[in-house]
Amino acid sequence: MKLSTKGRYAVTAMMDLTLHENEGPVTLSDISQCQGISLSYLEQLFARLRKHGLVTGVRGPGGGYRLAQPADRITVADVILAVDDNVDATRCGGKGDCQDGERCLTHDLWSDLSGQIYDFLNGITLAGLAERPSIREVMARQDLKHARSRAPSPSAA
Amino acid sequence: MKLSTKGRYAVTAMMDLTLHENEGPVTLSDISQCQGISLSYLEQLFARLRKHGLVTGVRGPGGGYRLAQPADRITVADVILAVDDNVDATRCGGKGDCQDGERCLTHDLWSDLSGQIYDFLNGITLAGLAERPSIREVMARQDLKHARSRAPSPSAA
């Protein structure tokens, strides 16, 4: 389990898709402008997300990306694992003969901890994140702005 | 909150100190041989751990490093934050005027998640890690080996 800015970019971008899920596909240039990430770098990230079956791309005008699965079935761990490829784990490869053949217990310990971190992140879905109070608050403000032709109806998807 | 091999090295090294806490200071060359990390790189890591008040160095023969605080007061989050310096967090710096002044909510969302990860790792102390069954098991084997004045026990592993 690795946790870097790359993973953060991916998660925030996926949240963008989640929050605008019912407004059609989201273009990468939108996310690029919002997040301040270069378009091509986003393309690279989304290529991986697509290969891992997390998003689907829609080409052409009006196209963009949308979630390939319901938001409550995609976890933060899924997203992070999709973008940063394999973790090499231990240096001694679990040979266990590092020093006197006994000292290497800390390796097991890390894999133990790492597993816990994974379980934790795997328990947080995009839908779950989107339901947080701090987010719903900002979403409500957005709804007001976007309701330009009619009275603000509380109808959510 | 960042989670990389650097942080893993630091945590596993700190666990080494924790597990041999009552055997006097642990030298970096010991950890180097065990973990397969270069001595100088470990020195760099421990310089940071020392500056953050997590370890104390003892010079001279018989010296080494020991925990600067009781193992149940040092958390995994402490260790990780000590070695990988600041996380820049958001790119737009929370200006909030990224697109239409409304799209940047995903940043808040990430800081929310990041805070949760921190809380999680901050709830795991070195002492807590050392008490895990898988670790105690290996520790027990070590105790047998270190008891050299008695008859050698049947081969482990």
Place this chain on the structure above:
DNA sequence: TCAATTTCCCAGTATTTCAGTGGGAAATAG
């Protein structure tokens, strides 16, 4: 049919971080 949009794809580059190398100074135990 044509132009604009947008995903897709690939090859290259700059920057940063990771990890290691090497030399040497200061403290300390024996």
Place this chain on the structure above:
DNA sequence: CTATTTCCCACTGAAATACTGGGAAATTGA
């Protein structure tokens, strides 16, 4: 005094990160 070990610094190679740029394929709408 000497061996050990922390401390400190400056440098290097390798890898990951993040960006640049060019272009092809699909799709929409005029």
